[in-house]
Amino acid sequence: DGGITQSPKYLFRKEGQNVTLSCEQNLNHDAMYWYRQDPGQGLRLIYYSQIVNDFQKGDIAEGYSVSREKKESFPLTVTSAQKNPTAFYLCASSHPGLVYEQYFGPGTRLTVT
Amino acid sequence: QKEVEQDPGPLSVPEGAIVSLNCTYSNSAFQYFMWYRQYSRKGPELLMYTYSSGNKEDGRFTAQVDKSSKYISLFIRDSQPSDSATYLCAMGGTPRGGGNKLTFGTGTQLKVEL
Numbered sequence: 001d002g003g004i005t006q007s008p009k010y011l012f013r014k015e016g017q018n019v020t021l022s023c024e025q026n027l028n029h030d031a032m033y034w035y036r037q038d039p040g041q042g043l044r045l046i047y048y049s050q051i052v053n054d055f056q057k058g059d060i061a062e063g064y065s066v067s068r069e070k071k072e073s074f075p076l077t078v079t080s081a082q083k084n085p086t087a088f089y090l091c092a093s094s095h096p097g098l099v100y101e102q103y104f105g106p107g108t109r110l111t112v113t
Numbered sequence: 114q115k116e117v118e119q120d121p122g123p124l125s126v127p128e129g130a131i132v133s134l135n136c137t138y139s140n141s142a143f144q145y146f147m148w149y150r151q152y153s154r155k156g157p158e159l160l161m162y163t164y165s166s167g168n169k170e171d172g173r174f175t176a177q178v179d180k181s182s183k184y185i186s187l188f189i190r191d192s193q194p195s196d197s198a199t200y201l202c203a204m205g206g207t208p209r210g211g212g213n214k215l216t217f218g219t220g221t222q223l224k225v226e227l
Binding site for chain 2 (some may be wrong): 004006033035040041042043044045048052058092099100101102103104105106107109
């Protein structure tokens with residue numbers, strides 16, 4: 001079955017630690033996205049990538065970093081510089097010209113204490 | 114002011130009711146309008162998308178876009194308990210115009226009761 005996988009589903013970290021969230025897709029999509037979802041705030045774009053080895057900052061990129069070394073993978077690192085990292089993180093993918101048709105993974109809930 | 118405004122609800126309706134969910138927006142560059150459904154602790158799934166103004170129907174779901182009023186709606190007919198979820202509107206411009214990202218509403222929580 002084609003789809004997007006995110007792991008782990010729940011992640012707990014201590015403040016001051018970097019943590020990397022995994023996102024893998026087998027939909028053969030060129031474009032991939034990372035969103036953050038907080039109660040009452042909707043989805044906010046962190047980073048997106050339209051092609052391998054290229055990515056752009058979204059609306060709230062500060063404190064995050066990404067890499068896109070393979071078409072199938074777009075890992076997100078939440079660094080210690082991110083002031084409020086506890087959130088639900090969603091990865092999505094689409095064909096580059098079909099940004100309106102994004103397919104989402106199941107999400108990772110990150111809790112930092 | 115947010116670019117996209119959506120009433121968070123919660124909205125509670127009896128089974129079989131017609132549900133109306135709405136979003137307003139301020140950016141005239143938006144050309145694509147989407148509705149996503151998100152069950153609790155899951156990723157959103159695309160329900161429908163519409164390009165520019167007009168209506169689109171898919172089974173029990175109808176999406177309407179009124180660009181002159183900057184207002185979009187999703188209607189759910191014969192609502193079922195399985196429709197209980199959060200509904201997110203999303204919008205984007207044309208890819209050529211730099212519309213390679215979407216702007217989401219905050220979501221409306223819907224509960225359909227037996």
